[in-house]
Amino acid sequence: MSAVIIELKNVYKSFGSQTVLNGVSLTIESGKTTVIAGPSGQGKSVTLKLILGLLKPDSGQIFVAGEDISRMRAKNLNRVRTRFGVLFQGGALLDSLTVFDNVALPLEERTSMRWSEVQERVLTTLEQLGLKGHEEKYPAQLSGGMRKRVGLARALMLQPEIMLFDEPTTGLDPEKSLEIYKLFMDTQERFGYTSLIVSHDIPKIFNLADQVIIVNKGQFNTFASPEELHQSEIPEIQAFVDSTMGNVYLSREME
Amino acid sequence: MIRYIEKIGDNALYTLQDLGRMGIFLAMSIAGVFKRPFRFGAMIRQVRLIGANSFWVIFFTAGFTGMVLGLQGYYTLRKFGSEGALGSAVALSLLRELGPVLTALMVTGRAGSAMCAEIGIMRNSEQIDALECMAIDPFRYLITPKFLATLISIPLLTLIFNVVGIFGGYLAGCELLGVNPGAYFAGMEQSVINKDINMGIVKSFVFALLVVWICTGRGYFVHGIRGAGFGAEGVSRVTTQAVVLSSIAILIWDYLITAIML
Ligand SMILES: Nc1ncnc2c1ncn2[C@@H]1O[C@H](COP(=O)(O)OP(=O)(O)OP(=O)(O)O)[C@@H](O)[C@H]1O
Numbered sequence: 389m390s391a392v393i394i395e396l397k398n399v400y401k402s403f404g405s406q407t408v409l410n411g412v413s414l415t416i417e418s419g420k421t422t423v424i425a426g427p428s429g430q431g432k433s434v435t436l437k438l439i440l441g442l443l444k445p446d447s448g449q450i451f452v453a454g455e456d457i458s459r460m461r462a463k464n465l466n467r468v469r470t471r472f473g474v475l476f477q478g479g480a481l482l483d484s485l486t487v488f489d490n491v492a493l494p495l496e497e498r499t500s501m502r503w504s505e506v507q508e509r510v511l512t513t514l515e516q517l518g519l520k521g522h523e524e525k526y527p528a529q530l531s532g533g534m535r536k537r538v539g540l541a542r543a544l545m546l547q548p549e550i551m552l553f554d555e556p557t558t559g560l561d562p563e564k565s566l567e568i569y570k571l572f573m574d575t576q577e578r579f580g581y582t583s584l585i586v587s588h589d590i591p592k593i594f595n596l597a598d599q600v601i602i603v604n605k606g607q608f609n610t611f612a613s614p615e616e617l618h619q620s621e622i623p624e625i626q627a628f629v630d631s632t633m634g635n636v637y638l639s640r641e642m643e
Numbered sequence: 644m645i646r647y648i649e650k651i652g653d654n655a656l657y658t659l660q661d662l663g664r665m666g667i668f669l670a671m672s673i674a675g676v677f678k679r680p681f682r683f684g685a686m687i688r689q690v691r692l693i694g695a696n697s698f699w700v701i702f703f704t705a706g707f708t709g710m711v712l713g714l715q716g717y718y719t720l721r722k723f724g725s726e727g728a729l730g731s732a733v734a735l736s737l738l739r740e741l742g743p744v745l746t747a748l749m750v751t752g753r754a755g756s757a758m759c760a761e762i763g764i765m766r767n768s769e770q771i772d773a774l775e776c777m778a779i780d781p782f783r784y785l786i787t788p789k790f791l792a793t794l795i796s797i798p799l800l801t802l803i804f805n806v807v808g809i810f811g812g813y814l815a816g817c818e819l820l821g822v823n824p825g826a827y828f829a830g831m832e833q834s835v836i837n838k839d840i841n842m843g844i845v846k847s848f849v850f851a852l853l854v855v856w857i858c859t860g861r862g863y864f865v866h867g868i869r870g871a872g873f874g875a876e877g878v879s880r881v882t883t884q885a886v887v888l889s890s891i892a893i894l895i896w897d898y899l900i901t902a903i904m905l
């Protein structure tokens with residue numbers, strides 16, 4: 389068994405009167421791929437923000453590599469954050485910078501790399517992601533899918549230990565999303581990062597994931613395999629599975 | 644009745660919380676000056692945006708303000724037969740009062756609103772979160788260059804305002820109304836003392852700090868501001884609020900500084 393890198397213990401989070409996370413516990417092992425899925429507005433993005441320390445839990449603990457970040461000071465938090473690469477749901481590119489500058493930003497700000505080296509790294513990554521020739525465009529001039537790929541390139545720049553992806557393929561056509569998943573596998577193999585993916589594409593992602601977590605009413609349920617998920621007794625999960633997973637078996641048959 | 648008291652208490656708590664976070668915001672922005680790497684290029688770019696691009700606005704405002712001062716001053720002073728004092732009247736009003744105040748108000752309208760909206764949009768679209776996730780301090784990266792640029796720009800623009808305003812007064816008073824130019828400038832030289840200049844300088848720095856603090860701070864906390872709402876509407880409301888708050892703050896501090904330094 390490999391080491392636990394992220395652990396949530398009994399985390400509660402509410403906004404005003406709305407309880408979003410109602411006693412969530414989960415563990416993520418180093419080097420593995422975890423997928424969090426579930427209906428919209430159930431707290432998936434909030435969970436990622438808690439793990440990043442952008443939000444504080446109302447109660448409960450959040451451990452990253454053994455350190456409790458829920459009560460950590462800004463300075464230490466920054467140190468922990470250097471382990472993460474993040475792809476935000478909306479891309480979160482700096483809109484006053486070009487594609488090139490966005491991707492170069494972490495290298496410029498956080499390393500003392502020579503400019504020629506930065507340039508080479510950025511251009512290579514952009515090319516791998518099919519963004520060659522778009523370096524000088526601004527985020528507002530890109531399609532949603534392109535913005536995602538730029539966000540991904542930026543997240544990969546510092547070769548993080550843990551990658552968090554918030555809906556990496558929503559808004560991409562099937563071919564492109566397949567490419568993105570291929571890219572995950574390639575880069576994961578290369579850099580050996582732990583990945584946590586929030587996704588609606590459960591069918592596709594199951595081939596890739598070590599565990600799947602379904603969010604339901606502020607509770608997280610972990611499943612180790614599609615079969616286990618299919619046999620779940622919880623009615624809401626059954627409903628979710630029926631509405632989104634029907635085509636798992638379809639696609640298997642087609643293979 | 645109890646409802647009413649509850650509401651007062653609630654508002655008081657909110658105001659206290661707001662002041663607290665604005666205080667922390669100010670401290671973090673100042674701390675950003677000492678964090679490396681220092682973003683010199685970004686600061687210069689901001690000086691251009693905040694300062695250089697405001698030049699013509701300041702130029703025309705100052706020119707016409709000076710001319711109005713010249714006209715009004717002439718008609719008032721003539722009643723006492725002391726048109727010769729026009730130069731010092733114009734210069735003192737500008738240096739002590741109108742230069743710093745009007746410059747700060749113009750910059751609030753032109754650059755302060757823009758800064759507020761920019762930061763608000765960045766907050767809204769998670770760009771600030773993204774910076775934090777990359778362990779890039781958003782204060783050092785984003786806010787501090789704006790603070791320094793404003794603290795450089797507003798005093799310089801005030802200086803320009805004063806010079807242009809004095810020539811505006813000359814244009815109206817001497818060229819149009821026939822006051823002796825020699826008297827206009829000589830009177831100025833005799834009556835303006837260091838204290839007047841110091842007051843103008845202190846004011847322009849304090850106003851600069853107020854403008855940039857309030858405008859960037861409102862944008863930064865766009866989600867936490869009561870009644871602002873979210874999205875584009877939230878940003879627009881917060882921007883309006885920032886302009887109103889900075890303008891009021893400028894006028895209040897103008898009074899306070901005058902009272903203290905007089
Ligand atoms: N800053 C906030 N203030 C108030 N409520 C919030 C905030 N952020 C999230 N929420 C609420 O928390 C709930 C969960 O939001 P979250 O963004 O995590 O959903 P999600 O599971 O990521 O959904 P989606 O799949 O649509 O992205 C939502 O009901 C949302 O309204």
Ligand SMILES: [Mg+2]
Nearest residue numbers: 432433477554
């Ligand atoms: Mg989400």
